Amino acid sequence: MSAWRPLSGDESLTAPLETLSGPAFEITRGAPAGAPPPTALVFASPHSGDVYPADMTSAARLPLETLRASEDAFVDRIVAGTPALGASLIRARFARAYVDLNREPWELDPAMFEGDLPDYARGRTARVAAGLGTIPRIAGEGRPIYARKLTFAEAKDRVELAHRPYHDALDRQLAAARTAYGAAVLIDWHSMPAAAARGQRAKGGGPCDIVLGDRFGAACSPRLTGLVERELEALGYRVVRNAPYAGGYTTEHYGRPAKRTHALQIEINRALYMNETTREPTEGLARLTADAEALTRALAGLDVGELR
Numbered sequence: 001m002s003a004w005r006p007l008s009g010d011e012s013l014t015a016p017l018e019t020l021s022g023p024a025f026e027i028t029r030g031a032p033a034g035a036p037p038p039t040a041l042v043f044a045s046p047h048s049g050d051v052y053p054a055d056m057t058s059a060a061r062l063p064l065e066t067l068r069a070s071e072d073a074f075v076d077r078i079v080a081g082t083p084a085l086g087a088s089l090i091r092a093r094f095a096r097a098y099v100d101l102n103r104e105p106w107e108l109d110p111a112m113f114e115g116d117l118p119d120y121a122r123g124r125t126a127r128v129a130a131g132l133g134t135i136p137r138i139a140g141e142g143r144p145i146y147a148r149k150l151t152f153a154e155a156k157d158r159v160e161l162a163h164r165p166y167h168d169a170l171d172r173q174l175a176a177a178r179t180a181y182g183a184a185v186l187i188d189w190h191s192m193p194a195a196a197a198r199g200q201r202a203k204g205g206g207p208c209d210i211v212l213g214d215r216f217g218a219a220c221s222p223r224l225t226g227l228v229e230r231e232l233e234a235l236g237y238r239v240v241r242n243a244p245y246a247g248g249y250t251t252e253h254y255g256r257p258a259k260r261t262h263a264l265q266i267e268i269n270r271a272l273y274m275n276e277t278t279r280e281p282t283e284g285l286a287r288l289t290a291d292a293e294a295l296t297r298a299l300a301g302l303d304v305g306e307l308r
Contacts, residue, residue, distance in 0.1 A: 024162040027090045027169060028083040039086035040181040040304045041296065042173045043079055044250065045189045046101035046166070047072035049092035055154065056098050061147035066140040067097045072191040074274060074281055078288050079189055085296045087187075088173045092166060096136070097145060099158040101166050102188070102248040103127060103134040106159070112137050114149045121152075134163065174254060174261055183260040183304040185224065188250045194271035196245075202238030209237040209272055213247030213265035219255025220262035221307035228264060231298045235291045262307055 030038045050071060052064060060067065076091045083089050092101055106121040109128045112135065117123065131138035135155050139145050170186075177184035192211065202208040210232055214225045225241065232239050247255070247265040255263030270276055273284040 024094055025090055025092050025166045025169065027088065027173070028080075029088045030083045030086050036180040037086070037088050037173070037176050039300045040177040040183055040185050041082075041087040041299055042170070042177055042184055042186045043082055043087045043089045043189060043296075044170060044186065045072065045076045045079060045089070045091040046250065047092065047096040047190055048074070048076035049094045049096065049098075051093050052095050052098060055157075059146050059148055059150065062139060062143060062145055066143065067095065067145065068279065069140045069276075070097050070136070071095060072189075073270070073279060074285060075189050075191050075268070077281075077285065078268070078273070078292050079296075081289065081293050082296045085293060086300045087296055088177070090166070090170055090173060092162070094158075094162045097139050099162045100132065100134055100136055101163055102190075102250050103132075104249055104253075105134060105163050105167075107133045107249075108135060108152075108155055109133050109137050112146070112150055113155065114151050117152055134159065170250075170254070178260050181304050183262065183307055185220075185299065185302070185304060185307075186250070186254050186261065186263040187299070188247070188263065188265045190245070190265060190267045191270045192245065192267045194269055194276060197269040197271065200240055200243055202240050204238070206238055207269070208240045209269050210239050211243070211245045211265075211267040212239060212241050213245045213251055213267065214242065214263075215247045215252055215255060216242050219247055219251045219257075220264050221257055223307055224262050224264055224302070227298065227302065228266070228295065231295050232291075235294065237291075257308065262304075 079089060104122060107125055107128055108117055108121045108123060110117050110123045127133055135158060136145060174184040174186060198207040200208045212225055212228060214220050229239050245267045251263045251265045254261050273288050274281050
């Protein structure tokens with residue numbers, strides 16, 4: 001299900017690439033390599049990476065502290081215990097500001113680059129217009145990241161280094177789940193600024209705690225969305241659906257119920273577990289970690305063969 005235009009060069013890029021900072025992503029499974037996955041669950045954390053390679057920082061005008069505001073800080077810690085409960089977990093290591101894994105591979109802003117982009121680079125999307133393409137143009141309250149224009153070669157290096165192998169690996173995890181259980185359930189974990197949560201009122205009033213994005217029902221069975229919503233509400237969270245986040249590239253691309261893959265995005269209000277000013281975790285982090293494990297147990301007990 002990978003959406004890839006063939007690239008020239010070494011096709012061994014389907015494996016995690018070693019860089020000066022280590023592999024571009026990490027996979028943790030509840031089963032040994034080569035063994036079937038213990039459940040149909042595949043969890044992903046594409047925006048919790050915090051590695052900023054020198055080729056980015058040397059071209060950036062913004063300080064690292066400002067760039068880090070776009071991270072889904074601590075989300076990987078919230079779900080770190082779920083592989084022990086049967087989920088396969090893939091987490092990015094490179095920062096979202098370096099390359100956004102929840103975008104199409106060539107969703108690029110022509111204004112950021114020297115010269116013309118190839119025809120296959122998509123420059124006319126709402127995300128690109130907002131400055132949030134595969135290589136983001138802005139960070140921290142809409143401030144431009146770079147002090148100069150980039151080259152397409154730089155963008156291509158990032159896509160080949162991180163985006164392509166990440167999605168190839170995610171694709172393989174989903175295929176393994178489908179082979180073992182007849183269907184796969186992908187949960188894409190994210191966080192949202194408290195300001196975004198305040199703009200969306202939950203049932204009963206007050207800002208939402210969690211947004212479930214299922215592309216308005218297109219990316220997964222309504223039974224899956226309903227189960228997650230009920231479990232989270234039973235744990236005391238205020239939950240809304242599809243506003244302000246209906247799901248990004250990952251949910252849209254992989255969520256194909258007719259092809260036995262169900263994808264759901266979960267956005268968590270950062271105010272629940274961290275101080276957004278100091279970037280320090282609060283006591284809420286432990287609660288959310290325990291509740292993510294409770295949700296995983298409920299999902300692990302789901303008969304995925306009944307999802308339609």
